Amino acid sequence: xxIKKALNISIEHVSILDENGKFDxxxxxxxxxxEDVVRLYEHIILCxxxxxxxxxxxxxxxxxxxxxxxxxxxxxxxxxxxxEGKDWLVPCYRENAGLYLRGLPxxxxxxxxxxxxxxxxxxxxxxxxxxAIPIGTQMLHATGxxxxxxxxxxxxxxxxxxxxxxxxEGDFHEAANFASNLDLPVIFLCQNNGWAISVPSSIQSSxxxxxxxxxxxxxxxxxxxxxxxxxxxxxxxxxxxRARKENRPTFIEAITYRLGDHTTADDARRxxxxxxxxxxxxxxxxxxxxxxxxDRKLWxxxxxxxALANAKEAVSAAVKRAEEIEPPKTEAMFNSMYETxxxxxxxxxxxxxxxxxxxxxxxxxxxxxLHAQDTTD
Amino acid sequence: MANLTLVQAxxxxxxxxxxxxxxIILLGEDVGKNGGVFRVTEGLWQRFGGDRVVDSxxxxxxxxxxxxxxAMAGLRPIPEIQFEGFLGPAYDQICTHAARMRTRTRGAxxxxxxxxxxxxxxxxxxxxxxxxxxxxxxxTPGLKVVMPASPYDAKGLLISAIRDPDPVIFxxxxxxxxxxxxxxxxxxxxxxxxEARVVQExxxxxxxxxxxxxxxxxxAIENCNxxxxxxxxxxxxxMDMQAIEQSVKKTGRCVVVHEAxxxxxxxxxxxxxxxxxxxxxxxxxVQRVAGFDTIMPYYKLELDYMPDAARITKAVxxxxxx
Numbered sequence: 001x002x003i004k005k006a007l008n009i010s011i012e013h014v015s016i017l018d019e020n021g022k023f024d025x026x027x028x029x030x031x032x033x034x035e036d037v038v039r040l041y042e043h044i045i046l047c048x049x050x051x052x053x054x055x056x057x058x059x060x061x062x063x064x065x066x067x068x069x070x071x072x073x074x075x076x077x078x079x080x081x082x083x084e085g086k087d088w089l090v091p092c093y094r095e096n097a098g099l100y101l102r103g104l105p106x107x108x109x110x111x112x113x114x115x116x117x118x119x120x121x122x123x124x125x126x127x128x129x130x131x132a133i134p135i136g137t138q139m140l141h142a143t144g145x146x147x148x149x150x151x152x153x154x155x156x157x158x159x160x161x162x163x164x165x166x167x168x169e170g171d172f173h174e175a176a177n178f179a180s181n182l183d184l185p186v187i188f189l190c191q192n193n194g195w196a197i198s199v200p201s202s203i204q205s206s207x208x209x210x211x212x213x214x215x216x217x218x219x220x221x222x223x224x225x226x227x228x229x230x231x232x233x234x235x236x237x238x239x240x241x242r243a244r245k246e247n248r249p250t251f252i253e254a255i256t257y258r259l260g261d262h263t264t265a266d267d268a269r270r271x272x273x274x275x276x277x278x279x280x281x282x283x284x285x286x287x288x289x290x291x292x293x294x295d296r297k298l299w300x301x302x303x304x305x306x307a308l309a310n311a312k313e314a315v316s317a318a319v320k321r322a323e324e325i326e327p328p329k330t331e332a333m334f335n336s337m338y339e340t341x342x343x344x345x346x347x348x349x350x351x352x353x354x355x356x357x358x359x360x361x362x363x364x365x366x367x368x369x370l371h372a373q374d375t376t377d
Numbered sequence: 378m379a380n381l382t383l384v385q386a387x388x389x390x391x392x393x394x395x396x397x398x399x400x401i402i403l404l405g406e407d408v409g410k411n412g413g414v415f416r417v418t419e420g421l422w423q424r425f426g427g428d429r430v431v432d433s434x435x436x437x438x439x440x441x442x443x444x445x446x447x448a449m450a451g452l453r454p455i456p457e458i459q460f461e462g463f464l465g466p467a468y469d470q471i472c473t474h475a476a477r478m479r480t481r482t483r484g485a486x487x488x489x490x491x492x493x494x495x496x497x498x499x500x501x502x503x504x505x506x507x508x509x510x511x512x513x514x515x516x517t518p519g520l521k522v523v524m525p526a527s528p529y530d531a532k533g534l535l536i537s538a539i540r541d542p543d544p545v546i547f548x549x550x551x552x553x554x555x556x557x558x559x560x561x562x563x564x565x566x567x568x569x570x571x572e573a574r575v576v577q578e579x580x581x582x583x584x585x586x587x588x589x590x591x592x593x594x595x596x597a598i599e600n601c602n603x604x605x606x607x608x609x610x611x612x613x614x615x616m617d618m619q620a621i622e623q624s625v626k627k628t629g630r631c632v633v634v635h636e637a638x639x640x641x642x643x644x645x646x647x648x649x650x651x652x653x654x655x656x657x658x659x660x661x662x663v664q665r666v667a668g669f670d671t672i673m674p675y676y677k678l679e680l681d682y683m684p685d686a687a688r689i690t691k692a693v694x695x696x697x698x699x
Contacts, residue, residue: 337479
């Protein structure tokens with residue numbers, strides 16, 4: 001029996017605006033209108049500023065642990081720009097820039113990290129699922145949401161964001177397997193930022209690319225420069241078309257870098273060397289976008305200054321809204337547990353100050369004193 | 378009215394609800410063409426087609442995780458986990474997402490899904506096909522947990538579960554899937570989640586149970602000289618404490634019977650709540666007849682593990698002699 005080749009695979013890497021600001025006219029032509037490049041650049045400036053402010057809020061005790069997005073903004077911004085408003089965004093926690101572009105008010109994310117569930121109370125028409133804390137689990141929700149879109153025939157698709165580390169989770173496998181075998185319109189957007197807290201991507205995969213993981217599920221898979229806004233728009237747009245027209249999923253490996261610590265609770269100097277970080281700092285999406293705009297006379301220092309001033313104003317207003325929201329009432333922790341609360345929960349809510357722990361009999365609410373009698377008769 | 382087994386009653390409920398509500402999608406391992414390993418979904422794939430009765434890949438976390446996405450989008454998925462022993466991989470999705478979604482988003486997102494799971498021992502099944510993990514899910518805020526003990530209740534409770542706006546785990550005691558038949562109305566009806574059923578009234582001892590153990594309790598009561606009031610909880614979370622309280626205040630004695638291991642089994646919670654609500658009415662300590670704190674043994678010993686009429690009768694005698 002002759003031995004034949006069962007499968008030949010190759011993975012394309014897409015780069016349009018490279019780290020030196022060199023632009024591939026052929027690939028990049030008409031991809032993003034000038035005014036939109038300007039708008040997206042301004043948007044990233046805003047998100048970058050927000051990161052700085054959020055970091056300071058945490059350090060000054062005004063906010064809890066916060067994961068910086070610094071350096072990765074182009075990945076989610078390019079993706080969200082390429083999608084439609086009816087498409088689901090199913091994030092983990094490092095996609096603020098993309099979520100704000102969709103229209104999520106900044107204070108929602110701030111509230112989340114300020115320990116307030118109202119930060120997850122996402123306005124309905126945004127089609128954004130709440131930040132997912134466990135790694136990789138949200139990919140299955142994206143798959144189910146895409147399934148619902150297909151079932152209803154509403155033309156929507158899902159794009160789920162996750163990191164290189166999340167591809168080690170079983171839920172990645174299950175989501176990719178469901179999406180491909182059931183023909184579901186999902187975009188799996190892997191943001192390979194080099195690190196899962198302190199663990200380098202080489203511990204997550206020893207294969208030459210993460211993109212080839214998608215090939216194993218029979219889905220189109222592609223790698224691109226995640227710090228290249230144009231490459232992101234191109235690959236996500238193609239993936240979205242594939243999803244919308246053929247109900248086929250796509251795996252995208254966007255190569256980027258986490259310039260900041262994992263979160264404010266982390267110190268990346270413990271496990272990575274400054275030279276590598278320095279090298280990646282030069283690949284920052286903002287630097288190359290500025291060059292792109294300068295080369296086309298679309299930008300100048302004056303506009304840069306104005307953009308930063310606008311960013312400061314917007315962020316400071318959002319911080320104000322987040323900090324000035326009325327404190328949550330204690331009973332809020334009970335009230336959304338179910339649509340209709342059961343008796344025991346109501347009892348716990350009504351007696352939380354008056355029975356067992358920290359009790360003060362004088363505070364017993366007459367409306368619930370029935371229970372107090374019951375337990376003593 | 379038709380004389381149906383528990384399996385048939387569930388099948389009928391699924392058909393009737395699916396006819397009425399095209400948001401309902403069934404998914405799971407072997408639920409399609411094969412009709413499920415217990416034939417609970419028999420004929421549904423043929424009737425509703427492969428878009429609504431879906432043979433999923435073999436992946437429990439995937440079944441639950443995609444169901445959560447379907448539910449968040451406004452559909453009404455009914456995932457089946459083939460045996461309770463395989464809930465483990467789905468645990469993460471159930472407890473870290475389905476149970477929490479409504480409250481962590483302060484109501485912006487809900488997860489109305491009904492997770493069907495055959496549960497419990499007594500059918501000589503292989504390892505991990507006979508467990509009783511209801512406590513784990515009852516201990517997880519945000520879920521509802523239901524376990525019917527009769528065909529009539531199964532139909533009415535399943536319809537309630539499907540229409541419920543929150544995630545419900547619907548445990549189906551496989552030992553009584555086909556053990557007996559009961560008159561089940563053809564028309565749709567609901568049995569409210571959270572309401573226990575007094576199977577039989579009595580004056581001297583309250584017996585609380587659920588699932589297939591209810592049948593063991595009935596067997597014990599049949600040959601018993603005491604007047605026993607048997608309460609079938611039907612819903613484990615939320616528990617109908619009012620029904621228990623009312624009965625125990627009358628009898629002053631209580632025996633709780635469940636298949637799950639004794640330690641931190643629901644019996645512990647029930648006994649504790651009886652202490653809170655009925656302490657001065659008690660004539661004897663609450664007695665538990667439960668599975669042991671061992672793993673569920675392979676089937677040669679499973680009947681030694683599960684509460685049976687003899688053990689239940691002994692508890693009744695001890696409680697009444699106290």
